[in-house]
Amino acid sequence: MKNKKGHKTRKQLLAEKETAAKRLVEKANAQENPLDAVENFHSYCTPDGTDVKLRCERVGNLPEGVLPWVFDLMERNVKAMYEKSNWGWNESSKRKELTEPSAWYLTASVDDQLVAFSHFRYDLDDKVEVVYCYELQLESRIRRKGLGRFMMKCLEGLAAASGMKKVVLTVFKHNTEARSFYEALGYKLDRTSPADWENLDYIIISK
Numbered sequence: 001m002k003n004k005k006g007h008k009t010r011k012q013l014l015a016e017k018e019t020a021a022k023r024l025v026e027k028a029n030a031q032e033n034p035l036d037a038v039e040n041f042h043s044y045c046t047p048d049g050t051d052v053k054l055r056c057e058r059v060g061n062l063p064e065g066v067l068p069w070v071f072d073l074m075e076r077n078v079k080a081m082y083e084k085s086n087w088g089w090n091e092s093s094k095r096k097e098l099t100e101p102s103a104w105y106l107t108a109s110v111d112d113q114l115v116a117f118s119h120f121r122y123d124l125d126d127k128v129e130v131v132y133c134y135e136l137q138l139e140s141r142i143r144r145k146g147l148g149r150f151m152m153k154c155l156e157g158l159a160a161a162s163g164m165k166k167v168v169l170t171v172f173k174h175n176t177e178a179r180s181f182y183e184a185l186g187y188k189l190d191r192t193s194p195a196d197w198e199n200l201d202y203i204i205i206s207k
Helices: 011-028 067-082 092-096 147-159 175-183
Strands: 044-047 051-058 104-110 113-125 129-138 165-171 202-206
Touching: 011 113, 011 129, 011 147, 051 147, 067 092, 067 104, 067 129, 092 129, 104 147, 113 147, 113 175, 129 147, 147 165, 147 175
Parallel strands: 129 165
Antiparallel strands: 044 051, 051 104, 104 113, 113 129, 165 202
């Protein structure tokens, strides 16, 4: 429906924008291998000469053994952080989140041994098409070698290649190390982040 001057109404324009965003998300999720669109992110060499290989797959296509390692690394890396939060640590809920059909995994390995992963999704967040990074977890032996930064840059590349507007993620306020890491990469408070008066223990940031 148009107004008397023959122009589309604001409501119509917003509806069309949301429809277009949904189509972009659907197209992104239909990819066989998102890494095909970002050739510079198939591998990484650390400053000490360690060669790291990256793969990107839907959760349903992950090789056997990947998910058990993902769960184990999550418990080792962030269980204590969750227990300090209002959310608490709920293993069954976390397992469900990590295995939902819409989940994608960017994994990194050294000599066929998994060393890092990111769980992410192409999704609509507040009606905006985004890459939402749910997790970025590294084994302790591979930290502080630039791999985390490289993997986040990879997610940004995947977002740009598929027409997503930004990369979004949630971080606990008390996780000062993670906050400093993302701030150094240029991530800022997102407009969807809870207001201070809501007294929640997490923020939402984006780039």
